[in-house]
Amino acid sequence: MSTDRARVCRALSLLAALLGAAPAGGQGMPGGIPHTTTMDMDRQIRVFALADLLEYVPNGTGAIRADGLAWIGGDFNRLYFRLDGEQPVRRSDGQTAVDVTYGRLVTPFWTALIGGRVELRGLGSSRRNTRGLLAVGFEGMSPYFFEVEPTLYVSRTGQVSGRFATSVDLLFTQRLILQPRVETNFAVQAVPEIGVGAGVNDVELGARMRYEIRREVAPYLGLVWSRQTGATAGLARAVGESVGRAGLVAGVRMWR
């Protein structure tokens, strides 16, 4: 138990060092007076985790949908984790993508991200398919307070795809907040074996109204409309899948 903890501590301090954070004990001030804890606070390492979407989608047999973000790091350099997935409740063909990227604050409002993405399809089924991708993108806030995350992905065989998501908060009261959200995926080259056609693959529009019981915990109800488009929709129709859905979702937004 204690050795585990020591290992975790060592790993964290190594990570901290990599991220350019305050080493324990601090460093000396010019003039030889030892630095105390006081002046090291502006480069502390923090850990943030947000489940932006964590919701039940009642369409079809019902599914759990999640979109989350986590980071560990300081003000300028962070390690980002992003998870985007959906798992049907009664079928075993969910899909999940995890991005692990290094993020560096490059302008006051924008973080540049570079790293990798793992896509898992048909989770728990015989059609299980996994692929790894290079991920390059940005995360930040555009003028007019839109949270934006455009990301480009390149597969090992050079296929290029991308994801773009944006949302904005509209305050009805200080705690009752409407979040319109747009997400789209696209691909430059078709990857038929995973049901991806060239062009825009899908578009999702959502409007979720949350109530912040505390800032960190906000249950919500939302309306979501999504549709596969173009060649991707064609591939889905070919295997008898539906290409669109619309309906109510219910979930909770949480962070710490």
Next chain:
Amino acid sequence: MTQVDDRLMHDSTRDPATAGAERVSRRGFLQTASAAFLLTGLDRLTPSYVRRIAQSVKVPLGGAPLAPSVSSVDLAIRDTMVDIGGRRASATTINGTIPGPLLRFREGGEAIIRVANGLREDTSLHWHGLIVPNAMDGVPGITFPGIPAGETFTYRFPLGQYGTYWYHSHSGLQEQTGVYGPIIIDPVEPEPFQYEREFVVVLSDWSFENPYTVLDKVKKKADYYQYQKRTVGDFFRDVDQYGWRAAIRDREAWAKMRMSPVDLSDITGATYTYLVNGQPPEANWTALFNPGERVRLRFINSGAGSSFDVRIPGLEMTVVQVSGQHVQPVTTDEFRIGIAETYDVIVQPSGDRAFTIFAESSDRSGYARGTLAPRAGMTAAVPRRRPRPLLSMMDMGMLMGPGGMEMGGTGMAGMDMSGKTGSGSGMAGMDMSTKDMAVAPPSRTAAGSLSAPPGALPVPTAHGPSTHGRANASTPMETRSRLNEPGSGLGEDGWRVLVYTDLRAFKPRPDALHPPVREIELHLTGNMERFMWSIDGKKFSEAPEPIHLTRGERIRLTMVNDTMMPHPMHLHGMWMELENGTMGDIPRVHTILVKPAERVSALVTPNHVGPWAFHCHVLLHMEMGMFRVVQVSEPSVAVRSQP
């Protein structure tokens, strides 16, 4: 009572735990014996001014009796359970109370203060506004290593000044959890004003949350405590009132910049309880007076994150001291006290009625309250809080037309910045408009220049090409002096509000007209999204070069606030002579509340060698990096040999 236990502090031979309550000077004893006998139990260990009902001794004409020339005090800092408005809370205290004991000294004397650290972490005490030898200034990591857990450090320094000051921990976030207290240094020369009674009024903010949790929350969500944002409903109300075009243009102007017009404070009444001498509003700290007496109130803002707007409805206040320094008396109805500032006012309540001391937080999310009353238990109406103000295009630093203000937005957010709300000088009886003409800002130039005479206001100046990098989210197009403005949310109520241009040193200071030999310009910068605060875009941990000064040289320190928040900037170890257009009457201050998009200049002549701290006194802004070292060195031989 106030004076009694304070003088008691000077005897050092006893246990510090009981200092401040049991020791009664022979002179004070007779006057207060009856009051003291009513106090029992724990109350006896409490400095009188932090008790709920405070009754000061009558002050003899010509001022308070002087403390001994060498004053010795024992202070113990430790974790303490305290009671804030009936709720138990874990605090760090000095001698067991929040605020700590009032330290009363005598100008020209010497202070010996033994500080015992009973915490499990380092601590320190800094004497805010006192010019002391560098090693006694109490900034860990800069002037001394700090006081380790379990150890005692003895501060010893001469008292070369008079006035109202305060002291606080400079370690971690201890200031937020209670390590602060007031200081009075009685002047050797008679004061140029009279009063019969005096009280210390320490304003502060308390959170039941651990301050490190508060910090963590704002680092992850900077507007965590902001519950006064504009809503969809506000938008439609503005549409009704100003029309679609104006409402949209106003929202657009802020949204384009990704700035919020309600960012007046980071930490708000959502977590803060605002205190008067350690008492929350419900407890109603009460100061007793006899009708007709002149009462001196020594206001000190010991908050960690709050500016207060102070008024006493029904009474006008005559400001006689600012930053511990005598000023020409100015009569006003309200003043804004930035963090770490002190304002001494004299009021003359009459009649058998009570008066509310009302200190609204500048973002209007809460208030501190006390009462002035002829008898204990009397109260006066507590005013309603005013609606939270909005920052204006002026705060954004939009270019202003030569004829005044061209609102980039609609004007609904705009504050009138004319001098009409300023307080007239009580002595000269001049009204503000006349005074304004005397200090009319000079015309705009490309850049501030050394040719500006000492004491003159800085001229409006376009922002330079540097935007200070990723740590700074906004740069105003133009910055200008705003010393004649009362600040966001003030000046629209039909009563007088003190402004910095009202302040004149009590005695003309011809030496102040000595021109500076060079000018240092520092930009106050920040990135609210990540709750990063910095100077010239660099956090302190990024190890920026110290600001180098030479002992005895006269420099002009120009501070430019690139952010949308006011920053109370404090310079240790030397006075800042605030260039507020009063030329030879330039007032000396230790802290300046710099408004958004403001350009402020101060003349500085350092007399003590060493590394001195210079920082924003919003505790979290300082800890997040809005901090620099000002290194004062002996003049080199070459400089010294010059005529």
